[in-house]
Amino acid sequence: MAEGRRLRADAQRNEDRLLVAAAEAFGRDGANASVKDIAKAAGVGVGTLYRRFPSKELLIEATYRNEVQRLCDAAPELAERLEPGEALRSWMERFIDFMAAKDGMADVLRVVLTDEGERLETRAMLARAIESLLTADMRPQAHAGDVLMALGGISLIAASEGRRDLAGRLIDLLLHGVLV
Incomplete structure (x- = not known):
């Protein structure tokens, strides 16, 4: 979308x-996910997808940015709805899921997101x-x-082992160190 245009x-x-x-789709199939399948799952035609995202790289970049924003936006909602430790744990679980989806897009993201300042801003947002939540x-x-x-380390370890259950156990250990 052009700046300033809604x-x-x-x-x-x-x-x-x-x-x-x-x-x-990217979380499940990586960068090989089919844009036709994505359009179908969204209930739109592939032409609608390509009008908004003329290339798969632009779709991956927009998906990444959207997921970062959704993850960040979840923190206040979780803090309001859950006890502090549970809110933090729930957010950590979402972070691990976000990282798994990001892994599926990693090769394209390395090409698309090359700005160091943007990477640091994403880290600051997270x-x-x-x-x-603390x-x-x-x-x-x-x-x-x-x-x-x-959390980044946990996601890398769990991904390299192919074990989402391991991430949950490591989150428990991290929480043990954070909670009094």
Whole structure:
């Protein structure tokens, strides 16, 4: 979308459905996910997909940005709805799922997202989301940036082992270190 221009409501709904379907497809099938299947899962024609995202690379980039924003937006909602430890755990689980989907797009993302400043801003956004979940009754030495790095390590280990269950157990260990 051009800067400052808003999509019509129906076009925005189509884009939202496309980005959700793309995240699921890229998480499952990696960059080899079929754009035809993504369009079908979103309930739109492939022409609608290509009008909005003229290349698969642009779709992957938009999907990545959308998933980062959704992950960050989830933090305040979880903090309001759940007890602090459960909110943090739920967000950590979502982060692991986000990283698994990102892994499916990794090769294309390396080409598309080359700006170091953008990478650092994404990291800062994620750290701010974690910061909003760390409460006064948690260990004061638990810094958001450290928690983010630990989660990154957990996601890499679990992915290399092909074991999502391992990520859950490692999150429990990380939480044990964060919670008083």
